[in-house]
Amino acid sequence: MSVLKQGAFYTGKYRNLFKEIGYSEEEVEAKLEKAWSELFDEDSDMRIYYPMGDDKGYILDTGNLDVRTEGMSYGMMMAVQMNKKEMFDRLWNFSNTYMQHSEGRYKDYFAWHCKPDGTRISQGPAPDGEEFFAMALFFASNRWGDGPEPYNYAEQAKKILRACVHQGENGLGDPMWDPATKLIKFIPESPFSDPSYHLPHFYDLFALQADDKDRPFWKEAAEASRAYLHKACHPETGLSPEYAEYDGTPAKPQPHGDFGHFFSDAYRVAANIGLDWEWFRRDPWQIGQSNRLQAFFRGIDVADYRRYTIDGKPFEEPALHPIGLLATNAMASLAADGPDAQHFVRLFWETPLRSGERRYYDNCLYFFSLLALSGNFRIY
Incomplete structure (x- = not known):
């Protein structure tokens, strides 16, 4: 090589x-x-981690006293890297239950921050959360295997990525990646990006695990992000x-x-x-x-x-x-x-x-x- x-x-x-x-x-x-x-x-x-009830938990932004998709998805990535399945499942159950939209312009996206009791503060998403959620879920599927919903990790990851690429094709909402440039946006509605959101090493892995029809997109997104950072x-x-x-x-x-x-x-x-x-x-x-x-x-x-x-x-x-x-x-x-x-x-x-x-x-x-x-x- x-x-x-x-x-x-x-x-x-x-x-x-x-x-x-x-x-x-x-x-x-x-x-x-x-x-x-x-x-x-x-x-x-x-x-920074707080268990909640029998099956949930959250990562607290200690400066703002709220719960963010950034921290939740980061916590899930840390948990899968450290082989802490119970913690991973608690974080994912909180995120899936309280933060992920089931309908509307943000369907399958996540409200970017909420209170520790799960009450949403803002409805809109922040794409760095979605990409970390998806990668952590694929890693969990590959490390531990899939379980019953919502712990069918690989399918949950695919659902998130499907929305990231295709949201708005039915006239409602916006995708998280700009279709013309294949670059991740700051928020779905914005005409600009955030350089720290660019994770080409994740996109190369998405290109192997996302829906078959979207795999070429993720390959292109990886190369577009590498070029963008230059x-x-x-x-x-x-x-x-x-x-x-x-x-x-x-x-x-x-x-x-x-x-x-x-x-x-x-x-x-x-x-x-x-x-x-x-x-x-x-x-x-x-x-x-x-x-x-x-x-x-x-x-x-x-x-x-x-x-x-x-x-x-x-x-x-x-x-x-x-x-x-x-x-x-x-x-x-x-x-x-x-x-x-x-x-x-x-x-x-x-x-x-x-x-x-x-x-x-x-x-x-x-x-x-x-x-x-x-x-x-x-x-x-």
Whole structure:
């Protein structure tokens, strides 16, 4: 095989970057288990997971005291990676019962946030939730097998992806992917995208597992997203905007604010590129991109992380989620081969989970990075 065909999808082998810089497998396993306990055990004051009744549970956004499809789908992905089926099923049952629409313009999409009792706060969806729900469900089907509805995981995943591609063909609603460009939208109604939503490594797997008629679409979407990220990431800093037009340029200010800068959503781009390289290695540009991003942040202390223009000018406003940003900078080391790759892995290892009310988003990104850098964010 060529060098570009040696990703984990082909080899079944996953790098353990902590081991590469000298930590033992026992130390790595202990760190992963400790982080899991801090985030998910009922007696932990750091926890973000709350069981509900006999068969449900939710991930709490501790800063906003609500439940989001982002967190629910992230929690499901964490659970399937850690082989925690009961927790996975509780999260999925909550999401399916309270958040997923059964009719109307958003049929089979999910209301993007609700109260912890399941009452919807907003009806509209956020597509990053749908794509993570679908991937986690396919992994659950492949790891544990399908059960009775709603635990017929593969069919539930296909139903979500069917809506993402075909919603609106009957005149009601909108698809989550722009049919002309094959790019994911910020919301179904928007004429622009969010670079951090682009998960080509998921779409390549959807192309193997979605409805037969939609598999060519997902293959095209994967290649379109890889090409899009070339345009959305700044050629010198590696920074990408929170929202971007379909041509990759920063999006115009929106009614809820100006998000044409590097801010909290955009942190995830580095992590997504790193994981895409680890799994598929289809785009060698990802190596240089990851090196550029790490070079930009190398001289900045984590405590001084901020919002930035994509060409690197800092705002007065500090980063809301500095630990999350460090986690994604470290996850870029899956693709990076420059002088900063090991630095960020070591710095991340030495940094604890975030405590306090704003811990939810940081620690979700932290746990994904911990999984990925230890070789435990796997394809099932």
